[in-house]
Amino acid sequence: xxxxxxxxDPGPHNLLVRQRTPAEATAAIDELRARPGFDGAMRxxxxxxxxxxxxxxxEGRTFADIPALALGSLAIHLDANGGLHHRAxxxxxxxxxxxxxxxxxxxxxxxxRLGLVVPDSAYQSGKHRRFKPQPTLIGTLSANLxxxxxxxxxxxxxxxxxxDDWDDPATFQRLNSAMIRILLxxxxxxxxxxxxxxxxxxMAMGIPITLxxxxxxxxxxxxxxxxxxxxxxxxxxxxxxxSRSQARRVAHRLxxxxxxxxxxxxxxxxxTPTFRDSIEIYFGGVFRLMLDCIALM
Numbered sequence: 001x002x003x004x005x006x007x008x009d010p011g012p013h014n015l016l017v018r019q020r021t022p023a024e025a026t027a028a029i030d031e032l033r034a035r036p037g038f039d040g041a042m043r044x045x046x047x048x049x050x051x052x053x054x055x056x057x058x059e060g061r062t063f064a065d066i067p068a069l070a071l072g073s074l075a076i077h078l079d080a081n082g083g084l085h086h087r088a089x090x091x092x093x094x095x096x097x098x099x100x101x102x103x104x105x106x107x108x109x110x111x112x113r114l115g116l117v118v119p120d121s122a123y124q125s126g127k128h129r130r131f132k133p134q135p136t137l138i139g140t141l142s143a144n145l146x147x148x149x150x151x152x153x154x155x156x157x158x159x160x161x162x163x164d165d166w167d168d169p170a171t172f173q174r175l176n177s178a179m180i181r182i183l184l185x186x187x188x189x190x191x192x193x194x195x196x197x198x199x200x201x202x203m204a205m206g207i208p209i210t211l212x213x214x215x216x217x218x219x220x221x222x223x224x225x226x227x228x229x230x231x232x233x234x235x236x237x238x239x240x241x242x243s244r245s246q247a248r249r250v251a252h253r254l255x256x257x258x259x260x261x262x263x264x265x266x267x268x269x270x271x272t273p274t275f276r277d278s279i280e281i282y283f284g285g286v287f288r289l290m291l292d293c294i295a296l297m
Contacts, residue, residue, distance in 0.1 A: 029284035037155040039224050042283045044154075046214050048147035053208050053240075059140040061241050062110060064205045070183055071107050072141050075117060077180040079133050080173065111137065142172040148290050156287075158294045178296035182289070197282050198256040205242045209250040212236055213259065214279060217271055226276040232267050 020028065032038060053060030063069045108131070111117045116137035120130040146166060152159040165171045200206040216229035233251060237244040251259065251269075258275030262268035 032284045041151045045151035066201045174297045178293040200253045225279045
């Protein structure tokens with residue numbers, strides 16, 4: 001893995017790929033949370049991501065957690081920097097604890113089955129076989145990234161400039177490359193296992209299920225992700241194509257982040273102030289990563 005990571009290493013010259021101290025990370029997120037319109041940015045991102053997943057269920061379910069999203073982005077990055085090989089994808093994703101080598105293979109084969117990547121006929125040898133990302137894969141991850149910058153643009157001038165240039169295909173490629181450079185630097189440092197929301201965003205379908213609870217708060221008229229909501233886990237499982245037990249596992253994990261269930265009614269939940277704080281920290285971290293990618297472009 002060291003040789004592979006070194007081949008794609010961003011180098012020590014850029015401060016953005018060096019680890020922030022806990023105090024620096026907290027301050028960077030708090031600065032975003034304090035901006036006027038931050039709640040609106042959270043709402044826009046929630047609506048944008050859920051809308052895409054509802055309209056594109058196959059692609060949405062394939063990239064519904066951070067490891068799978070990172071794997072898809074890494075595939076595009078590798079293709080642009082020497083070729084997307086099965087072995088390289090396994091090594092770069094698995095070595096830092098981001099996603100197991102076995103799951104990396106499973107996601108790659110799911111992408112192949114869906115036509116998101118296709119074998120390169122010139123390279124067909126075992127784990128050294130090479131694949132080519134297809135426009136659907138690039139379009140899916142581009143749409144996901146665009147939703148983030150669209151949400152952020154009204155409260156950040158740099159994000160607005162990204163949106164002004166979005167029709168240029170090079171914009172996505174440069175942002176994706178910057179994101180992977182930050183990720184690979186994290187792998188080399190060994191800090192990629194830092195998981196907000198108690199790891200919910202690393203669970204299968206963890207992101208859309210979490211966003212469903214936030215959506216329920218907005219639908220009920222709450223201005224922020226706080227207050228009583230009604231969520232049916234049976235409906236959640238049907239909407240996102242997961243078992244009810246998986247939906248329940250995600251909900252139980254969210255309880256560590258401040259979600260409170262009602263023992264008298266399985267569909268009633270309370271988004272506590274602790275939950276709101278956890279969600280705002282998560283969104284703040286995501287938005288901060290978006291801005292770091294701009295700076296690294």
